[in-house]
Amino acid sequence: MKKIVLVGKPNSGKSLLFxxxxxxxxxxxxxxxxxxELKSGRFAQFxxxxxxxxxxxxxxxxxxxxxVSKLRDALxxxxxxxxxxxxxxTRLESxxxxxxxxxxxxxxxxxxxxxxxxxADELQRFGHQLDTAALSAALGSPxxxxxxxxxxxIHEFRQGVLALAEQAEPAAPALNxxxxxxxxxxxxxxxxxxxxxxxxxLKNQNRIDTFMLNSLSGGLAFxxxxxxxxxxxxxxxxxxxxxxxxxxxxxxxWVTGFIGEGTTSDFLNDAIFGGVGSFxxxxxxxxMLTLIIGLLEDSGYLARAALICHRPLSYFxxxxxxxxxxxxxxxxxxxxxxxxxxxxxxxxxxITMMTIPLMACSARLPVxxxxxxxxxxERAYLGGLVNLQGVAFFGLYLMGIVIALLVSLMxxxxxxxxxxxxxxxxxxxxxxxRLPHWKPLIxxxxxxxxxxxxxxxxxxxxxxxxxxxxxxxxxxxxGLEHSYLGQIGxxxxxxxxxxxxxxxxxxxxxxxxLAREVFVGAxxxxxxxxxxxxxxxxxxxxxxxxxxxxxxxxGLLLFYVVALQCVATVATxxxxxxxxxxxxxxxxxxxxxxxxxxxxxxxxx
Amino acid sequence: xxxxxxxxxxxACHTLWDAPKKxxxxxxxxxxxLNPQVVNRLYEMGLEPGQTLLCLGRGPFNGPLxxxxxxxxxxxxxxxxxxxxxxxxx
Numbered sequence: 001m002k003k004i005v006l007v008g009k010p011n012s013g014k015s016l017l018f019x020x021x022x023x024x025x026x027x028x029x030x031x032x033x034x035x036x037e038l039k040s041g042r043f044a045q046f047x048x049x050x051x052x053x054x055x056x057x058x059x060x061x062x063x064x065x066x067x068v069s070k071l072r073d074a075l076x077x078x079x080x081x082x083x084x085x086x087x088x089x090t091r092l093e094s095x096x097x098x099x100x101x102x103x104x105x106x107x108x109x110x111x112x113x114x115x116x117x118x119x120a121d122e123l124q125r126f127g128h129q130l131d132t133a134a135l136s137a138a139l140g141s142p143x144x145x146x147x148x149x150x151x152x153x154i155h156e157f158r159q160g161v162l163a164l165a166e167q168a169e170p171a172a173p174a175l176n177x178x179x180x181x182x183x184x185x186x187x188x189x190x191x192x193x194x195x196x197x198x199x200x201x202l203k204n205q206n207r208i209d210t211f212m213l214n215s216l217s218g219g220l221a222f223x224x225x226x227x228x229x230x231x232x233x234x235x236x237x238x239x240x241x242x243x244x245x246x247x248x249x250x251x252x253x254w255v256t257g258f259i260g261e262g263t264t265s266d267f268l269n270d271a272i273f274g275g276v277g278s279f280x281x282x283x284x285x286x287x288m289l290t291l292i293i294g295l296l297e298d299s300g301y302l303a304r305a306a307l308i309c310h311r312p313l314s315y316f317x318x319x320x321x322x323x324x325x326x327x328x329x330x331x332x333x334x335x336x337x338x339x340x341x342x343x344x345x346x347x348x349x350x351i352t353m354m355t356i357p358l359m360a361c362s363a364r365l366p367v368x369x370x371x372x373x374x375x376x377x378e379r380a381y382l383g384g385l386v387n388l389q390g391v392a393f394f395g396l397y398l399m400g401i402v403i404a405l406l407v408s409l410m411x412x413x414x415x416x417x418x419x420x421x422x423x424x425x426x427x428x429x430x431x432x433x434r435l436p437h438w439k440p441l442i443x444x445x446x447x448x449x450x451x452x453x454x455x456x457x458x459x460x461x462x463x464x465x466x467x468x469x470x471x472x473x474x475x476x477x478x479g480l481e482h483s484y485l486g487q488i489g490x491x492x493x494x495x496x497x498x499x500x501x502x503x504x505x506x507x508x509x510x511x512x513x514l515a516r517e518v519f520v521g522a523x524x525x526x527x528x529x530x531x532x533x534x535x536x537x538x539x540x541x542x543x544x545x546x547x548x549x550x551x552x553x554x555g556l557l558l559f560y561v562v563a564l565q566c567v568a569t570v571a572t573x574x575x576x577x578x579x580x581x582x583x584x585x586x587x588x589x590x591x592x593x594x595x596x597x598x599x600x601x602x603x604x605x
Numbered sequence: 606x607x608x609x610x611x612x613x614x615x616x617a618c619h620t621l622w623d624a625p626k627k628x629x630x631x632x633x634x635x636x637x638x639l640n641p642q643v644v645n646r647l648y649e650m651g652l653e654p655g656q657t658l659l660c661l662g663r664g665p666f667n668g669p670l671x672x673x674x675x676x677x678x679x680x681x682x683x684x685x686x687x688x689x690x691x692x693x694x695x
Contacts (some may be wrong), residue, residue, distance in 0.1 A: 055649075056645075056646060056649050058642065058645050059642075060642060060643070060646055090676070091675075091676040091677060092676070093651070093675035093676045093677075094650070094651070094674075094675050094676055094677040098649075184648065184649070184653070188651075191675075191676075195676070196676070198673070198675060198676035201676050202673060202676065202678060206661060206673070206678070209661070209671070209678070213662070213665060213671065214665065215665040218665045219665050222665075307664045307669060307671075307680045308664060308665050308668065310664065310668055310669050310680075310682065311664065311665075311666050311668040312666070314682075320669070424640065424642075424643065425643060425681070425682050425684050426669060426680070426685075427643075427646065427647075427650075427679060427685060428679065428680045429678070430671070430677075430678040430680060
């Protein structure tokens with residue numbers, strides 16, 4: 001199939017244009033460590049490929065570098081019929097330079113190029129008429145003023161693009177405008193001639209920023225946004241999580257009703273519905289967090305948040321751009337580690353990636369929930385405003401962040417990046433505040449859920465099946481204690497004894513090095529309660545009755561705050577850093593620190 | 606364009622980092638010490654000698670500089686802003 005390549009600067013409505021041309025069905029190719037996200041979809045008889053936004057063809061950060069090299073590859077591909085360069089019509093001055101660079105690159109490969117000047121609806125609002133015919137003549141490539149949001153001019157654009165892409169003969173190569181300096185001069189001249197005045201475009205944005213970036217009001221607004229974000233991850237996602245849980249429970253009942261009692265039924269109940277089901281419960285939460293981060297990003301606030309955090313984070317050897325990966329790390333470390341690609345400084349990027357696993361990701365949530373309900377009484381103060389268990393939750397989240405900052409501080413003193421000179425400074429564009437469009441958001445939310453399930457699902461399935469097999473057999477040998485799992489557990493017990501934990505916790509901890517959420521499921525199976533994952537309260541009561549001491553319990557919590565227990569995260573770190581040593585070092589380092597903290601808690605409390 | 610060493614800069618010029626809020630300034634030159642890739646990006650953004658820009662202020666807690674260059678607003682950290690020599694726009 002012939003391809004059409006879509007490129008553009010960030011914040012210029014490119015994703016929405018892509019969605020409007022292809023509909024909501026699209027494929028996302030994301031190979032960790034190899035490439036950035038490439039979305040492709042069907043546009044008439046062509047495949048439309050959406051390349052990640054870049055500010056320039058001379059890259060500063062790793063993500064730009066990969067995006068640009070992929071773009072170069074695509075332009076060399078004989079199947080590429082046409083390039084669409086999407087630019088912000090309201091900001092010609094800063095967009096045209098990129099447009100001219102892409103045009104020059106397309107010309108080298110003898111590919112036709114079309115300029116889509118997006119967000120033309122905003123031009124209309126300012127009462128500005130863009131002379132596309134004259135601009136097109138000056139640029140030497142067709143120019144369309146469109147709005148992906150209001151669909152203004154989309155019909156003509158679609159027809160024009162298809163007509164050009166369908167031509168059997170390669171289109172006439174674009175004009176040669178000269179070297180970089182000549183391109184800069186040309187872009188400046190054309191934008192003055194055809195574009196809007198800057199003060200008009202930026203008036204609203206600058207007015208909002210006076211409030212949002214003020215030390216007092218901006219700081220308060222930032223705290224309010226963060227508070228709402230974390231609040232909504234728990235409260236808004238809760239009904240959906242309950243629904244998933246209830247759905248899995250009902251399905252389990254329905255399926256096992258057909259089969260009747262026996263080994264198959266035990267297997268389905270404990271391993272499949274209990275084990276795999278417990279992890280599906282977190283999907284709504286990941287979707288909610290993705291939605292909120294998407295809203296913040298598309299509205300333009302995330303760039304401000306990065307700016308606000310830059311100063312405090314630099315103290316710990318991080319960049320303002322580390323803020324976004326840290327934030328997404330609270331949903332899942334894997335997308336967060338990949339998001340660290342936007343950090344321009346290789347050194348700060350490395351430190352950020354190494355500390356992301358300390359963010360309280362959603363896999364820690366069930367472990368925290370279980371242990372808190374075992375250790376902390378449910379008590380409310382100030383008329384129900386402050387809940388003791390809620391405070392404990394907040395404390396654990398905060399502890400993750402604090403430890404991450406301390407580790408960063410330490411690493412920034414010791415880690416020397418291979419190429420110290422290539423350290424890039426913090427330069428960030430503050431985009432216009434905009435009302436986000438639902439289409440790209442919805443696509444993003446569902447693709448986050450899908451990739452979470454596809455990535456973690458197989459591991460969790462394998463682990464639960466394995467635990468179940470080893471715990472169930474030899475059957476009728478006298479219970480779990482005498483199963484294969486029991487024998488392994490007793491073998492490793494000496495390691496966990498100093499922490500005040502017996503062999504069952506040892507097995508659960510060991511298994512959870514594959515994925516943390518396995519802990520609850522494993523412990524549930526080991527304590528002999530069917531479907532324990534879905535009934536944390538029941539398991540908590542059992543653990544309490546079993547006599548887990550306060551010190552050992554707190555130690556266990558601290559262990560889970562620090563330890564790097566997630567095969568998928570380790571694999572991602574290995575792929576992104578290209579280093580086995582870093583990945584292994586992190587597992588061992590965080591493991592030893594976690595063990596030491598748990599030991600201290602168990603013996604001092 | 607001649608590139609000056611920070612040590613030999615003339616006292617008449619200021620760096621962008623010292624620019625007062627709401628001031629419209631003109632870029633005189635970029636000082637040596639910046640990565641060539643960064644210089645290239647700054648040029649593309651419009652931070653070229655002779656170009657004017659508007660200093661909008663600082664981020665919270667004396668944070669990075671916020672400047673309007675052409676039709677975009679950027680934030681630049683101290684390390685970069687200190688390498689850009691400016692003079693007040695007349």
